[in-house]
Amino acid sequence: MHVHRNAGWSPFILQQQLREYLNSTSTSFITPKTKDQRPKTKDQISTRLPVHSQSSGIHPELSSELQLMTMAAKGVVDKQARSHGYDFAGPLGVGAISIVAPSVSFLLYFGCNEHGCPPTRFNWAQYVEQVLPTREQFFSLEVLGYFVVYVFGLALLNVTIPVRDRIGTPLKTGERLVYNLNALETFVPMMGALAFGTYLNGWEWSFWTWVWDHYLHLLTAANLFSFVLACGIYLASFRSSKPLLAAGGNTGNHLYDWFIGRELNPRIGKLDIKLFCELHPGMMGWAILNLAFAAHQFQTIGRVTDSMVLVNIFQFWYIFDALWNEPAILTTMDITSDGFGYMLSFGDLTWVPFTYSLQGRYLAMYPVDLGFAGVAGVLFVKGIGYYIFRGANDQKNAFRTNPEDPSLKHLKSIETKTGRKLLVSGWWGMSRHINYLGDWIMGWAWCLPTGFGTWVTYFYVGYFAVLLINRERRDDSHCRIKYGDDWKRYTSIVKSRIVPGIY
Numbered sequence: 136m137h138v139h140r141n142a143g144w145s146p147f148i149l150q151q152q153l154r155e156y157l158n159s160t161s162t163s164f165i166t167p168k169t170k171d172q173r174p175k176t177k178d179q180i181s182t183r184l185p186v187h188s189q190s191s192g193i194h195p196e197l198s199s200e201l202q203l204m205t206m207a208a209k210g211v212v213d214k215q216a217r218s219h220g221y222d223f224a225g226p227l228g229v230g231a232i233s234i235v236a237p238s239v240s241f242l243l244y245f246g247c248n249e250h251g252c253p254p255t256r257f258n259w260a261q262y263v264e265q266v267l268p269t270r271e272q273f274f275s276l277e278v279l280g281y282f283v284v285y286v287f288g289l290a291l292l293n294v295t296i297p298v299r300d301r302i303g304t305p306l307k308t309g310e311r312l313v314y315n316l317n318a319l320e321t322f323v324p325m326m327g328a329l330a331f332g333t334y335l336n337g338w339e340w341s342f343w344t345w346v347w348d349h350y351l352h353l354l355t356a357a358n359l360f361s362f363v364l365a366c367g368i369y370l371a372s373f374r375s376s377k378p379l380l381a382a383g384g385n386t387g388n389h390l391y392d393w394f395i396g397r398e399l400n401p402r403i404g405k406l407d408i409k410l411f412c413e414l415h416p417g418m419m420g421w422a423i424l425n426l427a428f429a430a431h432q433f434q435t436i437g438r439v440t441d442s443m444v445l446v447n448i449f450q451f452w453y454i455f456d457a458l459w460n461e462p463a464i465l466t467t468m469d470i471t472s473d474g475f476g477y478m479l480s481f482g483d484l485t486w487v488p489f490t491y492s493l494q495g496r497y498l499a500m501y502p503v504d505l506g507f508a509g510v511a512g513v514l515f516v517k518g519i520g521y522y523i524f525r526g527a528n529d530q531k532n533a534f535r536t537n538p539e540d541p542s543l544k545h546l547k548s549i550e551t552k553t554g555r556k557l558l559v560s561g562w563w564g565m566s567r568h569i570n571y572l573g574d575w576i577m578g579w580a581w582c583l584p585t586g587f588g589t590w591v592t593y594f595y596v597g598y599f600a601v602l603l604i605n606r607e608r609r610d611d612s613h614c615r616i617k618y619g620d621d622w623k624r625y626t627s628i629v630k631s632r633i634v635p636g637i638y
């Protein structure tokens with residue numbers, strides 16, 4: 136069996152290769168008999184090439200990943216493996232993002248509120264006097280407490296609701312984690328309870344009023360919680376049990392590793408913090424905020440406009456779609472390769488619920504009636520976006536689940552040395568991430584219902600374009616490592632990154 140130097144990082148296949156290789160070669164892998172025979176310090180083992188001598192049980196013919204698997208098989212993987220290069224322009228870039236992103240989450244509030252969106256009629260002195268909040272308006276210990284109870288309550292549900300257990304993709308240590316996939320089983324009863332409360336009390340229900348009245352307190356609480364959580368998880372990653380670290384979050388630069396995430400899968404018992412934060416408090420909080428905005432609009436104008444209905448339906452659909460397809464998240468880079476740091480802590484718990492719901496908050500203050508033509512136009516944009524987004528994601532997920540599925544036999548793909556195939560026709564032949572294009576077009580369907588009275592509510596499509604372009608580049612570099620020359624072959628066939636024929 137020819138063992139490829141750059142075998143892609145595909146643990147299933149690597150395990151198969153390793154098994155065949157071990158059977159086919161006379162090389163005897165020295166299996167440490169007892170723990171004390173295993174290399175004990177980082178200096179004694181390394182995951183970096185050039186390879187070790189025979190004595191460590193690693194053979195030079197094996198690719199770097201296969202060596203890792205071999206070490207994994209021998210329990211000698213260096214879980215502290217130093218990382219590859221920097222993303223986001225390194226420590227300077229992540230430092231800037233760590234200041235700018237939270238600031239923007241507040242600026243979108245101070246720049247779009249009852250005083251205007253943006254409040255341009257004030258000069259600076261009037262703005263400071265009339266708009267800037269007092270300390271009491273900015274921070275509330277009581278609301279922070281409620282926010283903590285909300286997050287911890289969801290965490291308790293996540294580890295107690297009977298779940299569809301799911302096995303994650305194999306780690307470089309060879310082990311695979313079990314995940315509690317019950318986001319939908321949590322979200323549906325939550326929405327049912329809120330609907331029942333609204334049925335009993337009407338849209339004037341004090342819960343909706345409370346959310347609206349404490350929006351800024353909740354935003355501050357989410358920012359504080361995200362920061363403290365990221366710091367706690369970072370410090371915990373240095374614990375004596377030496378947890379598995381993310382390849383990109385172990386550079387040794389504290390600021391960078393804190394932002395990107397040093398530990399790959401931080402857990403508290405059965406609670407997987409990365410998966411929980413990505414789909415529970417933030418995504419569900421996003422839906423709650425949108426409903427509170429619709430309630431506020433009803434309380435102020437006695438009805439809910441067609442634009443507010445569309446924004447709520449579109450974004451509720453997006454949230455429900457994410458939770459319905461929860462198993463698919465186990466193969467995303469956030470779960471498989473990114474550590475849990477401030478980027479995901481802030482992104483999940485603050486950025487998503489508070490900036491993605493900007494359109495609903497704007498419409499609660501500045502109602503827009505679209506009319507039939509407007510509704511039809513926005514529905515058309517949404518339909519185009521969702522057709523691409525869902526079509527591409529379903530096709531890839533189906534192909535990854537069972538490449539031999541009869542419904543996929545019309546699709547062309549290329550073999551890779553890892554044994555996994557890459558689609559080169561259908562959605563994934565049009566561009567390497569056409570799913571991103573569909574998602575971005577859907578973002579326009581979220582912004583257009585706010586009309587053209589302000590540019591502020593179109594912030595999302597601008598930000599999202601930057602995020603997806605960066606994400607495509609990061610995924611490209613991950614795939615280049617995974618697939619080596621086969622990825623070059625793939626990119627020579629599928630030339631467009633996101634927009635077919637354009638980018």
Ligand SMILES: NC(=O)C1=CN([C@@H]2O[C@H](COP(=O)(O)OP(=O)(O)OC[C@H]3O[C@@H](n4cnc5c(N)ncnc54)[C@H](OP(=O)(O)O)[C@@H]3O)[C@@H](O)[C@H]2O)C=CC1
Pocket residue numbers: 466467468469524528531534535555556557558559563567568570571574575606610613614617
């Ligand atoms: N609203 C938001 O803020 C965000 C939304 N999203 C959305 O989430 C969805 C998922 O995106 P993301 O998590 O980036 O991952 P993707 O769904 O884009 O999957 C990327 C992975 O798919 C596999 N792949 C790539 N090309 C092919 C091919 N030709 N054939 C088969 N498999 C291929 C590779 O993994 P492998 O080969 O190892 O299987 C690659 O790493 C997207 O629709 C995106 O728009 C994402 C981030 C933020």
Ligand SMILES: CC(C)=CCC[C@@H](C)[C@H]1CC=C2C3=C(CC[C@@]21C)[C@@]1(C)CC[C@H](O)C(C)(C)[C@@H]1CC3
Pocket residue numbers: 232236413414456457464467469478479481482483486487
């Ligand atoms: C400004 C800043 C620091 C941004 C951090 C990035 C995060 C906002 C995003 C990183 C990956 C994300 C994903 C989703 C939301 C945005 C973040 C957290 C996601 C949950 C949206 C819904 C999708 O269906 C998804 C589940 C595939 C997706 C996962 C990644």
